[in-house]
Amino acid sequence: MALALVLFAAPAFAQDHSGHQGHPSGEQPEAVPAETEIDPHAGHDMASTGSQYLDYAEGSGTSRLPGGEGAMHGLHIMSGDWMLMAHGTASLQYTDHSGPRGDSQTYVTSMAMVTAQRDTDWGRIQFKSMLSLEPLMAPPGYPNLFATGETAYGLPIVDRQHPHDLFMELAARVDINAGNGSVFVYGGPVGEPAIGPSAFMHRGSAKFNPEPPITHHWFDSTHITYGVITAGYAAPKWQIEASAFRGREPDEDRWDIETPKLDSWSVRATFNPSPRWSVQASYGQIKEPEPIHPGEDEQRFTASAHYGDGKLSAMGAFSAKKRHHGDTSTAWLGEVNWDLDQHNSLFGRAENVSNDELFPNPLDPLHDTAFRVTKLQAGYARRIPVGPFELALGGSLSAYAKPAALDAAYGDNPWGYTVFARISLGH
Helix, strand or coil: CHHHHHHHHHHHCCCCCCCCECCCCCCCCCCCCCCCCCCCCCCCCHHHHCCCCCCEEECCCCCEEEHHHCCCCCEEEEECCEEEEEEEEEEEEEEEECCCCCCEEEEEEEEEEEEEEEECCCEEEEEEEEECCHHHCCCCCEEEEEEEEEEECCEEEEEEECCCCCEEEEEEEEEEEECCEEEEEEEEEEECCCCCCCCHHHCHHHCCCCCCCCCHHHHCHHHCECCEEEEEEECCCEEEEEEEECCCCCCCCCCCCCCCCCCEEEEEEEECCCCCEEEEEEEEEECCCCCCCCCCCEEEEEEEEEEECCCEEEEEEEEEEEECCCCEEEEEEEEEEEECCCCEEEEEEEEEEEECCCCCCCCCCCCCCCEEEEEEEEEEEEEEEECCEEEEEEEEEEEEECCHHHHHHHCCCCEEEEEEEEEEECC
């Protein structure tokens, strides 16, 4: 519904790429000539300003990305003292994966964002919302070989990706100028705590990739959290923050807002040494995140480095998570997107993860056995401007490496492909 409103209302407004990027205090970055006047909370689109990057761009929740990635594209509309931003994507996809556990399906993923921001003489106020129509899918979602996490019909989801909830974010952020940065508070009934890198839907390194990472529940599964409060200090080149939030992941009723709680905590530090780089490390104590592991809290550590220069966006990341009474499970993730020119993009992802949830049936002899799996994916997107929208047509191929003990369940050499047609607001 919200996505439809964004997409159909778009032609009525003029398009602007000005976005909102770094410098809560208004400090001027070195990359911008001294004579250039800067809005302390506004970014610069790289297509129009070349090397004039700010130190960081805003990712999902309170996370940061390299300033060189530029502000999020979409519609930016001034209404009095408020700047309204609307962004939306919808992707029609067909995926097919081989092997006994492989499957094929046609489905649609979607996301719509509407934010309002006002700058004041003492800081900034932001209201954030993000919604999805993916709850229209059946609870098991769509095929994603070797992915695990959450439940459908009371059973663990394995080899599939669950749909996102209708409400992905309903939150606000207030920054108060302090020194060369700002003290900030972020929170709401639906939000994202300070743990992990920016969620995959918001990373430039994954912007055309039609498949979610199979390591999603190691890095950014907390991007939809029912109840979160984050406080921190944001400076032009670094940020430190701490969150209290609800640890339990969303249930399979994707339409509602679940009861907020503050039973978990996390801390994160982010460093932007230059406009092209953003590095974060985070740690969290998460209360019973998975219903299939009742009474088992989780300790999670993540570290990631992002690079963005306007054409090339890349990320490398590591995560280690340990359930109480369980072993530590690690994951590695590398992904890249390269915009060759205004119409052609190449993308790829490499993942390696140790997963003990591939056989959830307690009677299975392989139940709770950890298997290390590698996924390699490469793809191409052809981008076509359509007024204020961008249509991307493309596809990707995936191959997997796994232990021989998984041959009976997955086949000797499982592989798969996904083709897509993606419409987005802004380009």
